[in-house]
Structures are given as C-alpha cells and as structure tokens.
Amino acid sequence: xxxxxxxxxxxxxxxxxxxxxxxxxxxxxxxxxxxxxxxxxxxxxxxxxxxxxxxxxxxxxxxxxxxxxxxxxxxxxxxxxxxxxxxxxxxxxxxxxxxxxxxxxxxxxxxxxxxxxxxxxxxxxxxxxxxxxxxxxxxxxxxxxxxxxxxxxxxxxxxxxxxxxxxxxxxxxxxxxxxxxxxxxxxxxxxxxxxxxxxxxxxxxxxxxxxxxxxxxxxxxxxxxxxxxxxxxxxxx
Numbered sequence: 001x002x003x004x005x006x007x008x009x010x011x012x013x014x015x016x017x018x019x020x021x022x023x024x025x026x027x028x029x030x031x032x033x034x035x036x037x038x039x040x041x042x043x044x045x046x047x048x049x050x051x052x053x054x055x056x057x058x059x060x061x062x063x064x065x066x067x068x069x070x071x072x073x074x075x076x077x078x079x080x081x082x083x084x085x086x087x088x089x090x091x092x093x094x095x096x097x098x099x100x101x102x103x104x105x106x107x108x109x110x111x112x113x114x115x116x117x118x119x120x121x122x123x124x125x126x127x128x129x130x131x132x133x134x135x136x137x138x139x140x141x142x143x144x145x146x147x148x149x150x151x152x153x154x155x156x157x158x159x160x161x162x163x164x165x166x167x168x169x170x171x172x173x174x175x176x177x178x179x180x181x182x183x184x185x186x187x188x189x190x191x192x193x194x195x196x197x198x199x200x201x202x203x204x205x206x207x208x209x210x211x212x213x214x215x216x217x218x219x220x221x222x223x224x225x226x227x228x229x230x231x232x233x234x235x236x237x
C-alpha cells in the first residue's frame with residue numbers, strides 16, 4: 001500500500017523589473033531621463049522616493065547634482081546598482097570619458113582597478129564593500145529596504161574617498177515633507193530664509209503646505225511642488 005507523500009511547497013521570490021540589467025540598458029539606449037525630474041514622467045505618490053544623486057568630478061568636467069523622483073525603493077536600488085555607482089566609481093579612475101555608464105556587474109571592474117591602482121587598494125575595497133552591501137538589500141523584507149538603504153547612504157557619504165577634485169554623494173528623502181524641511185534648514189542655517197521665497201517663489205509656510213500629504217490628492221499642489229523640485233531648487237546636499 002502506497003503512503004501519501006507530502007510535497008513541501010517551494011515559494012520563489014519574484015524579482016522586481018528594476019532588478020534586471022536589461023531594463024536599465026533599454027532606458028539608457030532610449031536616452032531616457034534618469035538623473036533629474038520625474039522618472040518615466042510618473043507623478044509623485046505615497047510610494048515615491050526623492051533622491052539627490054551628486055557627482056562632482058573636476059577631472060572629467062562632470063557636475064551632476066539634481067533631484068529626481070523614483071516610483072519606489074526598488075527602482076532606486078536599480079538606479080544605484082546599474083547607473084549611479086558604475087558612473088561614479090569609473091570616474092574616480094577613468095578621466096578620459098565624460099559619458100554616463102551602465103554596468104551589469106562591477107566585480108571585474110574592482111579586480112582590474114586593484115591591479116592598475118595598487119596604491120588605492122584600500123579605497124577600492126571600500127567601494128567593493130559598499131557595492132556588496134547594496135546588492136544584499138534586494139533580498140531583505142520589502143518593508144525594511146528603505147531604512148537599510150538610508151543607513152547605506154550614510155556610509156556612502158562618509159569621507160572615505162580622499163581624492164581632491166572628486167566628490168560623490170547620494171541622499172534619499174522619504175517624502176516631499178522631509179525634503180522641504182531639509183531645504184528650509186539649509187536656508188535658515190547656511191543662507192538666508194528670505195532667499196527661499198526669491199528662489200522658490202513660495203515662502204517657508206507655503207513650501208511646507210505644498211509638501212504636506214495633501215499633495216498626493218491635490219493636482220495643483222503636486223504640479224507646483226514638482227516645478228519647484230525640478231526647475232527651482234539650486235542647492236545640493
């Protein structure tokens with residue numbers, strides 16, 4: 001007599017489209033905007049993540065500093081892995097090309113740079129560690145990714161590069177309100193709060209109101225905030 005055999009169900013975690021190199025390769029081939037504005041022209045909603053990717057490289061005459069809205073945290077992971085880090089890391093060693101890059105895997109890049117730049121092995125190993133930590137974020141609980149990614153950016157933004165003429169940083173804002181508060185703090189601490197109204201065409205209170213949760217359901221507020229974000233903000237983090 002045959003016994004019933006219980007088959008253990010194996011569940012496979014579905015991968016986000018942002019996980020795949022080919023998705024980002026097509027974006028680059030189609031010359032889509034990846035560094036500023038609204039990614040894929042998607043309006044801001046509660047899942048949106050506002051980022052400020054910065055690359056200042058005097059050797060390549062490269063100055064990338066803007067704000068861009070990505071639709072969710074995994075889209076930010078993909079941008080970092082395939083677009084931002086390859087461009088930022090390559091520019092540290094390659095000063096000839098001014099192009100933005102896309103990279104499927106940076107392991108070969110790290111090996112090559114260790115051979116070509118033995119005096120910078122410590123820096124390269126730190127880059128390698130940051131890259132590995134970022135890759136590991138794909139596999140953690142969806143609800144925890146954002147907080148882990150913010151912790152990752154703090155490590156990334158530490159003063160580890162130590163190369164004159166090159167500065168790289170990556171800042172994440174959980175919401176429009178968080179961004180507005182940080183912008184206001186910069187004006188109050190380092191500039192002049194009266195300049196905010198001149199630069200943004202709104203005063204402090206109006207800016208905070210625009211960046212409130214009402215923005216998600218009010219099309220006028222959404223358009224006004226997006227205009228400020230993409231066309232008027234000139235300060236960086």
